[in-house]
Amino acid sequence: MTTWTDLVNADAFTEQGLVVTNPATGNVLATLRDMSDSEVNAIIAEADLARVAWASLTAKSRAAKLKAWNDLILANQEKLAQLITAECGKPLAEARGEVAYGASFLEWFAEEAKRVYGDVIPAHAEGKQILVLKQPIGTAAAITPWNFPLAMITRKAGPALAAGCSMVLKPAEATPLTALALETLAQRAGIPAPLFRVITTTQPAHVGGILCASDTIRKLSFTGSTAVGKILMRQSADTMKKLSFELGGNAPFIVFDDADINAAVDGAMVSKYRNAGQTCVCVNRFLVQDSVYDDFVAKLTERVSAMKVGNGAEEGVTVGPLINQAALDKVEKLMTDACEKGAKIAAGGHRVDGDGAFYAPTVLTEVTPEMAIFSNEIFGPVATVVRFNTEEEAIAIANATEYGLAAYFYTQNLGRSWRVMQALEYGMVGVNEGIISTEVAPFGGVKHSGLGREGSKYGIDEYLEIKYCLVGGLT
Numbered sequence: 124m125t126t127w128t129d130l131v132n133a134d135a136f137t138e139q140g141l142v143v144t145n146p147a148t149g150n151v152l153a154t155l156r157d158m159s160d161s162e163v164n165a166i167i168a169e170a171d172l173a174r175v176a177w178a179s180l181t182a183k184s185r186a187a188k189l190k191a192w193n194d195l196i197l198a199n200q201e202k203l204a205q206l207i208t209a210e211c212g213k214p215l216a217e218a219r220g221e222v223a224y225g226a227s228f229l230e231w232f233a234e235e236a237k238r239v240y241g242d243v244i245p246a247h248a249e250g251k252q253i254l255v256l257k258q259p260i261g262t263a264a265a266i267t268p269w270n271f272p273l274a275m276i277t278r279k280a281g282p283a284l285a286a287g288c289s290m291v292l293k294p295a296e297a298t299p300l301t302a303l304a305l306e307t308l309a310q311r312a313g314i315p316a317p318l319f320r321v322i323t324t325t326q327p328a329h330v331g332g333i334l335c336a337s338d339t340i341r342k343l344s345f346t347g348s349t350a351v352g353k354i355l356m357r358q359s360a361d362t363m364k365k366l367s368f369e370l371g372g373n374a375p376f377i378v379f380d381d382a383d384i385n386a387a388v389d390g391a392m393v394s395k396y397r398n399a400g401q402t403c404v405c406v407n408r409f410l411v412q413d414s415v416y417d418d419f420v421a422k423l424t425e426r427v428s429a430m431k432v433g434n435g436a437e438e439g440v441t442v443g444p445l446i447n448q449a450a451l452d453k454v455e456k457l458m459t460d461a462c463e464k465g466a467k468i469a470a471g472g473h474r475v476d477g478d479g480a481f482y483a484p485t486v487l488t489e490v491t492p493e494m495a496i497f498s499n500e501i502f503g504p505v506a507t508v509v510r511f512n513t514e515e516e517a518i519a520i521a522n523a524t525e526y527g528l529a530a531y532f533y534t535q536n537l538g539r540s541w542r543v544m545q546a547l548e549y550g551m552v553g554v555n556e557g558i559i560s561t562e563v564a565p566f567g568g569v570k571h572s573g574l575g576r577e578g579s580k581y582g583i584d585e586y587l588e589i590k591y592c593l594v595g596g597l598t
């Protein structure tokens with residue numbers, strides 16, 4: 124028995140249903156109930172009923188419950204971290220970090236709940252007042268990915284509950300146990316059960332269809348692939364839901380010749396290899412100016428060669444398995460295509476033996492836009508390095524993608540910092556920084572990378588409606 128089992132309600136388990144495995148070992152962690160349509164519909168109806176009383180509480184009361192949920196998550200940090208590592212494979216140190224990061228959204232939105240201010244607008248005529256109210260949108264649904272099984276949930280549930288909404292969640296098939304553990308802790312924190320319910324299913328597309336078609340659900344927030352985001356957007360047209368999408372990326376990381384190269388290599392390591400390269404903001408393309416190209420590649424290769432691949436639960440492991448065999452096949456296919464077109468392997472470039480889908484941390488040089496790896500989200504531990512000559516060329520290469528989530532660049536020139544920051548067509552830009560994620564800043568993308576923002580003071584707006592009231596007869 125692992126230590127996290129008391130965090131998952133015994134009712135969730137069954138003999139046949141959704142099988143959850145450890146990607147590092149292939150061992151079965153649990154088999155969970157495959158919920159029926161009527162159960163899913165009942166969860167939606169109960170969530171809708173419960174939200175009315177929840178919204179009528181003071182913001183301070185809702186905030187207290189969210190804070191209690193945050194505290195319980197932190198009190199169970201080690202158990203949750205072990206569960207995250209078991210389900211999604213990331214090294215334990217990263218999993219511990221995810222628990223703290225995930226909890227921070229609850230603390231943040233507990234505070235923001237108290238700051239949902241309306242407006243009084245100077246009226247256009249005498250004897251009238253214009254009031255703007257902000258009200259909870261209603262029942263919300265979330266569909267979340269496996270790469271951050273905890274933080275991607277709290278980033279949505281925090282603002283939803285803070286705003287006075289309820290939330291129905293469909294987590295990724297690979298990582299439902301962390302979601303169920305969050306559900307348990309929410310209930311222990313005193314959040315009424317129907318307000319945050321997890322759907323376990325083996326039929327994501329079918330359940331996604333139910334959520335999109337439901338008129339009761341007024342808001343859908345999704346994090347995952349751009350392809351699925353587009354399906355959900357189409358399916359939500361008939362119910363005119365408010366949507367937020369945090370989708371794929373193709374992040375450039377530009378190293379200019381005036382950069383601090385050691386700092387750039389530090390930034391590259393944390394940005395590229397976090398979660399074995401499986402985050403939407405991981406660098407997909409390093410663009411390095413010709414005169415510093417060899418230095419950067421040599422320093423990066425040295426650091427990458429020292430990384431340790433293995434089961435994330437083992438001491439010292441810095442790169443865990445990819446989530447499944449399909450992910451490994453995708454990385455290999457991209458590597459084969461790139462090498463056939465002239466790319467060179469400076470480090471890694473091969474599978475690593477084991478029961479899981481392990482791939483060696485890799486540095487691939489002389490990458491060009493003709494290679495599929497240049498334009499596809501790699502979602503693996505492969506750094507591709509592209510050579511450029513001028514600032515204009517770097518910006519053009521960086522923007523030559525349908526995606527627009529995160530971008531990074533390193534320079535010590537102030538003027539260049541402003542120029543490049545403004546020219547990059549991305550929702551988030553790290554300037555001399557490789558990690559940009561924090562609950563206090565707006566996370567989200569432009570172009571095919573999504574709609575809306577999560578976290579920060581803006582994140583709660585996704586769960587609020589603006590109501591304009593014209594009050595007359597006041598003379």
Ligand SMILES: NC(=O)C1=CN([C@@H]2O[C@H](COP(=O)(O)OP(=O)(O)OC[C@H]3O[C@@H](n4cnc5c(N)ncnc54)[C@H](OP(=O)(O)O)[C@@H]3O)[C@@H](O)[C@H]2O)C=CC1
Nearest residue numbers: 267268294295296327328331347348351370371403500502
């Ligand atoms: N932006 C990001 O953070 C992420 C980007 N990705 C990108 O997507 C690629 C594929 O990863 P993958 O896990 O398959 O991502 P998906 O977009 O398929 O999965 C994300 C979530 O959507 C669910 N889902 C899948 N299909 C549907 C559907 N038709 N209707 C409703 N929900 C659905 C999944 O359920 P289930 O898991 O049960 O299939 C999961 O909960 C990755 O290689 C990466 O490039 C992936 C994850 C996160």
Ligand SMILES: O=C(O)CCCC(=O)O
Nearest residue numbers: 270271346402403404560
């Ligand atoms: O990959 C994602 O979808 C989330 C990125 C994690 C983060 O930095 O918030």
